[in-house]
Amino acid sequence: MSDKVAIIGVGQSAFVRGYPGSIRELAYEGFKEAMQGAKLEVKDIDASIIASAPEYDRQRSPAGVVAEYLGLIPQPTCYIETVCSSSSTGVLMAYSMIKAGLYDTVAVVGFQKMSEISSMEVQERMGRGADIQWESPFGTMMPAYYAMYARAYMGAHGLTLDDLAKVRVKAATYGQINEKAVYRKPVALEDFVPDPDNRMAGPVASPLRVGDCCANADGSSCIIVASEERAKAVCEKPVWILGLGAASEAVNMAGRPDLTRGLRAGIEAGKKAYEMAGVGPKDIDIAEVHDCFTIAEIMAYENLGFAKNGEGKELIRAKETYKEGGIPVNVDGGLLSKGHPIGATGGSQMRTIVLQLRGEAGPMQVKDPEVGLIHNIGGVGLYGNVTILGR
Amino acid sequence: MAKPEEDTRFSKFGTVSFTALTKTNDFIDYLEGGKVEGTKCKQCGAVFFPPRADCYQCFSSDMEWFEVAGAGKLLSYTKLEYAPIGFEDDLPYTLALVDYGAYKVFGRLSSNMPEEEITIGMAVAPHVVKLPKGHISYEFTKA
Numbered sequence: 378m379s380d381k382v383a384i385i386g387v388g389q390s391a392f393v394r395g396y397p398g399s400i401r402e403l404a405y406e407g408f409k410e411a412m413q414g415a416k417l418e419v420k421d422i423d424a425s426i427i428a429s430a431p432e433y434d435r436q437r438s439p440a441g442v443v444a445e446y447l448g449l450i451p452q453p454t455c456y457i458e459t460v461c462s463s464s465s466t467g468v469l470m471a472y473s474m475i476k477a478g479l480y481d482t483v484a485v486v487g488f489q490k491m492s493e494i495s496s497m498e499v500q501e502r503m504g505r506g507a508d509i510q511w512e513s514p515f516g517t518m519m520p521a522y523y524a525m526y527a528r529a530y531m532g533a534h535g536l537t538l539d540d541l542a543k544v545r546v547k548a549a550t551y552g553q554i555n556e557k558a559v560y561r562k563p564v565a566l567e568d569f570v571p572d573p574d575n576r577m578a579g580p581v582a583s584p585l586r587v588g589d590c591c592a593n594a595d596g597s598s599c600i601i602v603a604s605e606e607r608a609k610a611v612c613e614k615p616v617w618i619l620g621l622g623a624a625s626e627a628v629n630m631a632g633r634p635d636l637t638r639g640l641r642a643g644i645e646a647g648k649k650a651y652e653m654a655g656v657g658p659k660d661i662d663i664a665e666v667h668d669c670f671t672i673a674e675i676m677a678y679e680n681l682g683f684a685k686n687g688e689g690k691e692l693i694r695a696k697e698t699y700k701e702g703g704i705p706v707n708v709d710g711g712l713l714s715k716g717h718p719i720g721a722t723g724g725s726q727m728r729t730i731v732l733q734l735r736g737e738a739g740p741m742q743v744k745d746p747e748v749g750l751i752h753n754i755g756g757v758g759l760y761g762n763v764t765i766l767g768r
Numbered sequence: 769m770a771k772p773e774e775d776t777r778f779s780k781f782g783t784v785s786f787t788a789l790t791k792t793n794d795f796i797d798y799l800e801g802g803k804v805e806g807t808k809c810k811q812c813g814a815v816f817f818p819p820r821a822d823c824y825q826c827f828s829s830d831m832e833w834f835e836v837a838g839a840g841k842l843l844s845y846t847k848l849e850y851a852p853i854g855f856e857d858d859l860p861y862t863l864a865l866v867d868y869g870a871y872k873v874f875g876r877l878s879s880n881m882p883e884e885e886i887t888i889g890m891a892v893a894p895h896v897v898k899l900p901k902g903h904i905s906y907e908f909t910k911a
Contacts, residue, residue: 497853504852505786511818514782514905515876516848516855521863524846532844532888583847630865631817631872636844 382472383608383615384766385482386415386601387728392559392716395492396595400429400436401446404488407597407721408447411484415601415612419448422601423480426470427456428463428487429720432502435493443486458720461669462755463487464598465723465762469621471602481607487725488597489718507757508628520590520670522630522757524582527672529636531584534687536675538584542569543693544671545577545588545713550699552714554740557725559594559716589671594716598724600731614735619748620654620765622646626758633758638686639676642761643667643754647681650750650763658682661704661765662746663733665726667754668711674698677752678706681763705743723753727764734768782905784854791821791829796904798833804894804906806871807831817871836873839891839911840866845877864908866892876907885910 388410390396396403404427412419425447427440436442444454459466464487471483491499503518530536549564568577569588577588608615624645627633634641651657658681666677678689683704692698698706709715709729712722730749732738751764776788777796798805806817811828817836822829845864855861862877875894877886891911899905 501853504784504854508818509786510778510790512874513852514785515863515874516783516851516858516861517863518848518850518852520850521846521848525844525863525865528846528888529844580847580849582849585846629818629874631874633872636865 381605382475382618383603383605383612384600384618384727384731385603385608385612385615386411386417387599387731388412388414389557389598389721389725389728390596391557392594392596392718392725394559394594396490400434400439400488400490400493401443403490403595404443404486404597405446407488407599407724408484408486411599411601417601417611421482421611422449422452422484423482424452424474425449425454425484425486426467427454428458428467428485429489430460430463431458433489433491433493433719443488447484447486449484459760459762460755461667461717461719462723462753462760462762463720464600465727465751465753465764466623466760468600468602468723468727468764469623469762472618472621475602475604481604483602485600485602485724486597487599487721487723489720490595491593491718492595511629518582519757520585521582523670523672524585525630526636526639526676527584527670530672530675533637534690536690538569539566540675540690540693541584541589541671542566544668544674547693547699548668548707548711548713551708551741552710555710555715558710558714560592560710560714564588585670585672591669591712591717592714594718596716596718596721596725598721598728600724600727616731616734616766616768618764619656619767620650620652620763622649622651622653622763624649624761626761628756628759639680640754640758640761642758643677643680643752643763646761646763647752650765654765654767656748656765660748661750662748663708663730663743664704664706664750664752665709665711665729666706666752668707668713669717669754671713673754674707674711681750681752700741700743708741708743723751723762726751726753727766730766734766780903782903783858783899785903792819794833795819799896799904799906802896804836804873804896805833806836808834815870817873836868836894839893840868840873842886842888842890842892843867843872844888845886847883862886864892866908876905878907878909881910
């Protein structure tokens with residue numbers, strides 16, 4: 378049985394609008410980068426885990442179709458889903474399978490072709506994103522739920538619209554230098570001044586504006602997880618999985634504790650991951666957090682212990698989460714600029730941290746990080762995964 | 769009272785209902801009687817909103833209904849400028865979360881409430897509203 382478990386390969390496709398191919402071809406792109414980077418052949422992979430959000434797929438049970446195209450048959454494969462956190466859940470499962478001694482090398486392939494269905498179909502699914510029995514009949518949408526957290530934060534903690542815009546400006550700073558990002562344009566605070574010409578300032582669900590919402594994209598990611606023995610044999614720079622935390626939350630807003638404290642699933646997952654890794658928030662050199670909306674990044678600062686409850690806004694005001702700051706966060710553009718292809722997102726976040734720990738993040742590289750954290754949320758805090766990685 | 773074989777009362781709930789069959793169908797009858805009701809477990813006393821037919825604490829399915837009456841405290845709200853399919857004609861509309869201490873209630877704020885009068889912490893109370901096509905729902909107004 379493997380004592381430690383490593384990530385030995387990472388890959389992702391470019392995140393794009395309207396990928397001109399099928400889901401299996403999209404999945405292949407992230408897989409190819411990971412396999413070539415790790416200098417592996419398909420026979421080296423003992424099992425695969427395929428992750429996406431099925432409401433965007435036409436293909437039923439996509440795992441088999443994707444695994445076949447990747448050349449991963451007759452090895453076992455299965456499908457894992459926790460909406461936006463599917464691929465980090467996949468890594469949790471891969472870790473468990475390796476620790477159990479069943480397999481030595483497992484590929485976790487996340488993908489989402491959001492353009493697979495029409496915009497009408499997307500709009501229809503948006504209305505069923507939460508509790509369809511008790512909340513969807515009122516006309517709910519993802520931005521509306523996060524907007525309610527934002528409003529609660531503004532009331533309780535003095536968070537301002539300007540603070541939210543600053544999160545978007547930071548994301549765009551790094552989206553511009555990430556060649557895989559879907560949104561590569563700069564964003565300035567002035568873009569949020571209410572004006573019909575300012576698209577970013579357009580209202581979506583008050584207080585959130587267009588610029589507060591992440592960019593939809595098609596994309597894929599791949600994380601190759603391996604036992605200690607396999608990692609040491611085949612990988613020059615293995616990155617070790619130090620801590621894994623996962624949690625769940627009431628789907629209903631009515632079932633949530635205090636909105637002014639952020640997402641409980643994120644808090645609980647963080648606690649477990651820190652405990653397992655034997656580290657605390659101060660030990661984290663770089664983090665990727667689930668910024669599906671600007672407010673989500675502010676809540677994540679607090680829920681992960683980078684700031685006290687109510688003080689997350691101070692980090693963005695002081696630019697502490699920029700590349701040069703005390704705790705760099707989402708210096709790859711985040712979901713806001715890099716894009717959010719649901720099933721691929723967690724793997725993409727992990728890829729960023731692995732590249733950073735290996736010193737291979739190019740223009741996005743922060744100085745010599747040793748411990749990195751990934752915070753990946755499914756739904757409106759319905760599922761939370763926190764993963765801590767180290768060199 | 770004889771019920772139809774398939775009891776689809778819940779398909780009337782809200783602008784668009786996505787659920788037809790549920791053991792909490794009586795919720796609709798209470799709405800039609802002008803009341804918003806939650807459930808309480810007769811065995812262990814646990815209080816549920818939204819209503820549940822089954823208790824996860826003591827595994828009893830012996831529930832009684834209670835009325836969500838009077839004022840609660842507005843915890844948060846959001847005004848939507850975009851809507852999912854089927855809700856376009858309602859735009860713009862405001863969603864809200866209201867605290868009653870032992871439970872919370874999610875729903876809409878009345879469109880009669882001017883936005884400048886809405887403040888977090890204000891007292892609001894639920895009222896049943898009849899919707900087109902025989903649908904029924906509830907919304908909150910200033911208490």
